[in-house]
Amino acid sequence: MPPPERRRPTSRPLAGPHNRDQKRPFARPAPRDASAESAHASRAPRPIEKPVLMVQPTTLWDYPSQHYERFLDDAGTLRTTRAARTARAFAQQGSQAYEGATPSWVVWQCVRRYTRPGQTVVDPMCGGGTTIDVCADLDRQCIGLDLAPSRPDIRQGDARKIPLPNNSADFVFIDPPYSTHINYSDDPRCIGRLDAAGEDQGRAYYDAMRQVIAETSRVLRPGCAMGLFVSDSWRRTQRAKRDVFMPIGFELYARLLERFDPIDIIVVARQSAKIEKGNWRMAAEEQNFYLRGFNYLFLMRKPGPDQPETEAASVPAPAPITPRPDPRGPRPPRPQSPRRP
Numbered sequence: 001m002p003p004p005e006r007r008r009p010t011s012r013p014l015a016g017p018h019n020r021d022q023k024r025p026f027a028r029p030a031p032r033d034a035s036a037e038s039a040h041a042s043r044a045p046r047p048i049e050k051p052v053l054m055v056q057p058t059t060l061w062d063y064p065s066q067h068y069e070r071f072l073d074d075a076g077t078l079r080t081t082r083a084a085r086t087a088r089a090f091a092q093q094g095s096q097a098y099e100g101a102t103p104s105w106v107v108w109q110c111v112r113r114y115t116r117p118g119q120t121v122v123d124p125m126c127g128g129g130t131t132i133d134v135c136a137d138l139d140r141q142c143i144g145l146d147l148a149p150s151r152p153d154i155r156q157g158d159a160r161k162i163p164l165p166n167n168s169a170d171f172v173f174i175d176p177p178y179s180t181h182i183n184y185s186d187d188p189r190c191i192g193r194l195d196a197a198g199e200d201q202g203r204a205y206y207d208a209m210r211q212v213i214a215e216t217s218r219v220l221r222p223g224c225a226m227g228l229f230v231s232d233s234w235r236r237t238q239r240a241k242r243d244v245f246m247p248i249g250f251e252l253y254a255r256l257l258e259r260f261d262p263i264d265i266i267v268v269a270r271q272s273a274k275i276e277k278g279n280w281r282m283a284a285e286e287q288n289f290y291l292r293g294f295n296y297l298f299l300m301r302k303p304g305p306d307q308p309e310t311e312a313a314s315v316p317a318p319a320p321i322t323p324r325p326d327p328r329g330p331r332p333p334r335p336q337s338p339r340r341p
Helices: 017-023 034-042 104-114 130-137 203-219 248-256 278-287
Strands: 070-072 078-080 120-123 141-146 169-174 220-230 233-237 242-246 261-269 294-301
Touching (some): 104 130, 104 169, 120 130, 203 220, 203 248, 248 294
Parallel strands (some): 120 169
Antiparallel strands (some): 070 078, 233 242, 261 294
């Protein structure tokens, strides 16, 4: 008996009343309901749920975003940021259009640890105003200065000559330019126009930062803390055909030690889109260079007797250890061997 004949599959749609719309394979879809479409468009996007921001206890800091939504205040109460929200309903501390802004959660960690509500925080390189928004969340007073203010609540001022009286700040936060990678301002006085690896070997840049550090020491109260957030830098010069590494962190730390006592050094993981891009990662592997994966946060204290009672300073110092007397009594001195002539 011959096998049954197999029918060739066809791409034509099946006939029948249930498949009438498929008789025209390239027919336009039926128009949507206009009211449903407008309701869908007006629906606000849901913000991403970010972890509640709390004090980080180690010297390695990390957070999955540049900005925070909720946090625990000094009393341990859960609060929501007052910062304005973007078009996608995300909270963002600082101006949205400002390039090179400081991660707001880093500023929050410093202000939360080393100040109390009502105290004064100074940011002489305020940039997009991130420190001002963080201080508003934590009920601190903030004085933000910048050569080119980006907001009305930022005063015009040079960090090398801070227009504040001596011993007037309870904490100072600085996020300086890391050489010339970003055009912060057209002002010729801008430190971001000074090359940390220029023909002068970065002397103008480091001299300017030494003046900023001296002014920070002048306006800070004795015993109070400051934080300097900075990164090293690297670039490839095509003309000289050589790589230039700028250890800005080490250089600035040496200048900080001229006027401050060290508290600690924090390594802050960078949440940069450049690190995750495949073309940058491939270029770093093929050309044998490194992408910047972390920033330094140098925490220093101005010497002085008026150390405030912060969380770190409220722990009582251990009692001095008194040596126990030897029950065998004092030991006789050892006889000295005669010297050879």
